[in-house]
Amino acid sequence: MSLSTNTHYLLSEILKKENERFKLDKIGFIRNLTWEIDYILSTLPLCKIPPEDLESFRKWKFSLLEEYYERKRFSDFVSTHLEAPSFRKMVFDLFQIILKYRYAHEPRTETDRYLAPAGETLSYLLCQERPSFYKNYFTPSSLFNSPSRLHSYCQEICQKIFPLSTATVIDFLKQNNKPCWEKLCIRLKTLTEIVTKNKLQSYNDDAIQDIWTETCFELKKALQQEKLQQDTPAQSVIAYAAGIVQNKIREFFRKQKKDPYLFIENWDQETVVKNSGMYTNTAMENSARKDFLNLQEIDQNNEYEFQMALSCILYDQTHPQHRELTEGMEDKINTLLAHYLKNQSYEEIAKEKYGILSDKDLQKRANKLRQDVSRVKIKIKERFQEILSSKKKGKISG
Secondary structure (H helix, E strand, O other): OOHHHHHHHHHHHHHHHHHHHHOOOOOOOOOOHHHHHHHHHHHOHHHHOOOOOHHHHHHHHHHHHHHHHHHOOHHHHHHHHOOOHHHHHHHHHHHHHHHHHHHHHOOOOHHHHHHOOOOOOOOOOOOOOHHHHHHHHOOOOOOOOOHHHHHHHHHHHHHHHOOOOHHHHHHHHHOOOHHHHHHHHHHHHHHHHHHHHHHOOOOOHHHHHHHHHHHHHHHHHHHHOOOOOOOOOHHHHHHHHHHHHHHHHHHHHHHHOOOOOOOHHHOOHHHHHHHOOOOOHHHHHHHHHHHHOOHHHOOOOOHHHHHHHHHHHHHOOOOOOHHHHHOOOHHHHHHHHHHHOOOOOHHHHHHHHHOOOOHHHHHHHHHHHHHHHHHHHHHHHHHHHHHHHHHHOOOOOO
């Protein structure tokens, strides 16, 4: 291999690595790799004499790339492409790589030990909303002469911010930050399974699923109502959640005693009550209109009253807030009612909804329906809370 051939090969490999690392073609900085190699060969005399020892080669490569990016005016390119979606994505990919490396090589934090799922992290989670986070650190005055300088800048930012403290994570949870909640809810599912299996001799997957979704909802409400302060240690947060799980298990025991009240977590008793003649559709409608037509009289902090009002409004399609409560979730609510009121299994519902399925597809569909029901139960409660809150501001219609 001649010297020129060897140099061409080295430049090709160097630019390929740069392109893979910084997505130079995707952000629009280069259009054709071959053209760029030819440009370097014809423009930069330094490139024609690659050194042989490793340390000298590294210095040669660094100087070569710095000169290349300077001549190609990388800093000007950045200043005109800061708001381009492809450039922003490249920057956030850099952040993710940096944080993944730090999470793998630094001691596990207390926050992750108690609040993150196994093998995952909240302390090194880029959970800030992208627009505001990006705007804080990347402005038209930001100067980056090369991608490596940009990478170093991202490392400096990560060093300042991460690992996130428990107080910061709690603040993001209060702000209803989706990535944080997704991680925490996965952790809470593991907690729910452990506590439930230890406390209950007889249980099923639906019981665990119900207790888990209720725990997520109750913990979110506790954080938003500041029952847990920002300086609460991570261990205390998970202990609080474990207390919620135990309370939900006690509710499970009460359900077995045929509690006649139709709480939202007590769907399975609806059929028993209706069949007993104690509760008819007319009685439901009258009860809803008599006790829960005026939402301004409902005490949100009274769990019994909250649950009763929610159940009545959900079942009474003529109630003024029924549509507001259920709009956009009708399909999932129908699945929920079919499972709890008609006592259909998720497999039976899937067959009715999708027709003949293979065993694998049937199980997949059934699991999806189970997840939909768990999520919609939380969503119904959250929406009802929003409705009750809005009535305080005089926004309730009907």
